[in-house]
Amino acid sequence: MDKIDQQLISALRHNARASLSDLALTLGVSRTTVRGRIERLKQSGEIVGFTVVLKGETALDPVRGLMSLGIEGRGMERILRQLNGLREVRAIHTTNGRWDLIVEIGTTTLEHLDKILAQIRKFDGVANSETSLLLSTRKSSTG
Structure with missing residues (x-):
């Protein structure tokens, strides 16, 4: 290229x-x-497709956040299975550095987000976490 x-x-x-x-x-x-x-x-295969982002799709999750997770021991696969089972989890990314996982979460209210964050923090093997709320999206290549 x-x-x-x-x-x-x-x-x-x-x-x-x-x-x-x-x-x-x-x-x-x-x-x-x-x-x-x-x-x-x-x-x-460099370009695999084109997409359309609809206004209604962005309204589905008015409260969005990124939760960074530190995993202790060998709990990664178990935690990934648990995260995959939560309907509020939009994406899971493995990463390097301080955090092991970055989890994208979408909910309808702050209270609901708080409950999901508390639930995830209780997963056996989650050593620490940090969450950032997404205030606005200035650019997105996906829906």
């Missing part, structure tokens, strides 16, 4: 509905070049 491909992907992340003409003008290349590069990036 060269510099033009990277600029094209950046432009598509900003506005995936941009016309080929607008993309060509932004990149300083022809429409044919833009069309060919998009097709090549799709065929190579």
